[in-house]
Amino acid sequence: MSKHKISFNVDVRERVGTGGAREARRLGFVPGVLYGGDLAPVAINLKKAEVIKAIETGQFLNTTATLIHKGEKQLVIPQGIQMHPVSDQPWHVDLRRVEPDQIIKVEVPVHFKGQEASPGLKKGGTLNVVRHSVELNVPAAKIPEYLEADISALEVGDNVKISDIKLPSNATPAITDRDFTIATIAGRGGKAEEEPAAVASADAVPAAKAKAPAAGAAAAPAKGAAPAKGAAPAKPAGKK
Structure with missing residues (x-):
């Protein structure tokens, strides 16, 4: 490189x-x-x-x-x-x-390989790039042309962190307090696993509503049962 x-x-x-x-x-x-x-x-x-x-x-x-x-x-x-x-x-x-051995801070672009082999991408996932470049402290004479991130084995939900990338000799990330993320393999809309359950739940709602009585309506008594206490008796048909 x-x-x-x-x-x-x-x-x-x-x-x-x-x-x-x-x-x-x-x-x-x-x-x-x-x-x-x-x-x-x-x-x-x-x-x-x-x-x-x-x-x-x-x-x-x-x-x-x-x-x-x-x-x-x-x-x-x-x-x-x-x-x-x-x-x-x-x-x-x-x-x-x-000077050639002087440590300087530079932005180095990240290239991704293995897209065609990634099982997560084959399943419809997408490559979500968090950082298109990484800031490195590196000797002036050894600045890499780019960093290479291999995603060929990543599933949906997996990610590439800076620790997964091989850096050149004597180079270190400018960010040192965490193993930061470079990219992730995201599902469709980030909710691929939730969609089937959401559809099933939506289909079940109309059926449940059809069986429930209207709000404020009294349930009809069973045939031959006495009316509920305090309820007005039903008037015979044809009489006022």
């Missing part, structure tokens, strides 16, 4: 401020700032085509990149990118210096 190799050929931007950034964009560059470590921040220009290519990997903000300046290389991790609100083109980039 190696990361996409992203690199930027950069130049130091001598002119800083709004005027320098505007000039950089006019010349086909994306202005940026490099900071972090023991060195002072440096204004830089990145080639626009290289920035766009990095964005298109879909992992620009959760992977490291290599800056190349006059043959010297520096490992960095992008910290933010601004896009133009109208043209949606890259407008400014912030990069932070890191």
Whole structure:
């Protein structure tokens, strides 16, 4: 699960401020700032085509990149990118210096495998993804491209937790106080087991109501039985 190799050929931007950034964009560059470590921040220009290519990997903000300046290389991790609100083109980039063994915090996407084999999905269950990505503390040089969750043996009601996922060497979840859930296999509407009982109960209600006397009505006495005490005697038919 190696990361996409992203690199930027950069130049130091001598002119800083709004005027320098505007000039950089006019010349086909994306202005940026490099900071972090023991060195002072440096204004830089990145080639626009290289920035766009990095964005298109879909992992620009959760992977490291290599800056190349006059043959010297520096490992960095992008910290933010601004896009133009109208043209949606890259407008400014912030990069932070890191060392290969430095522990950094990054979001890593989760990929799921085994959907075609999952008995729970075969029975009509659905994959309910709780976390599409997981935040890890990991060495800068060992950031995985993605984490893999195997759901091939899961039944309805089963789940995948972070402890079920193999993490790269020296990587730990940023959340450490619980074994949190990544995804579950849910039944249809979450009530698949309750539906038959609910239908049977609904069918039984009309029959029960048909046998019950109307509210406030006295039950008819059996043939030949005396009327209930206090009840008015029945009047003969045809007489008023």
